[in-house]
Amino acid sequence: MAEVPSLYDWLGGREVLLTLTTEFYRRVALDEILSPVFAHMDADHPAHVADFIGEVLGGPVLYDPSGDGHVRMIGHHLNKHLGETQRRRWFDLLLTTADDVGLADDPEFRSAFVGYLEWGSRLAVINSQPGVALPPSSPMPKWSWGAPGGPFISDTSA
Structure with a gap:
């Protein structure tokens, strides 16, 4: 039986994610709802987001090799x-961009990908509200194919 590829490998790896995030943030800069949120992002922002998403989807640890990547991402939303x-605009624009750049669109992959985007974007809203404190630690989420117990796997040590 063949080994099941990670979502990261299935979508084509870092270069595909970098294409997605680069085009997405180009569009964000032109969007009247999102451009104010990202007005001060640096030129490396698309690459950092590609690395974060890649790690979550089973790719290499490139976003923050210290192991505090999820806490770092939460901190960006405080x-x-x-x-x-x-x-919703972020979510819709990212999915439209995914279609336009030719990201894998088979139902199984897209179901898992959309599930992660829903979860992550809702968590970003929660963490962006007044009074939310940065947690001392938070494991990097690990998202995989849907399976019994759900697609989100937070503890990969087992």
């Missing part, structure tokens, strides 16, 4: 006061 309008 006190941003994001709402559902921004979350």
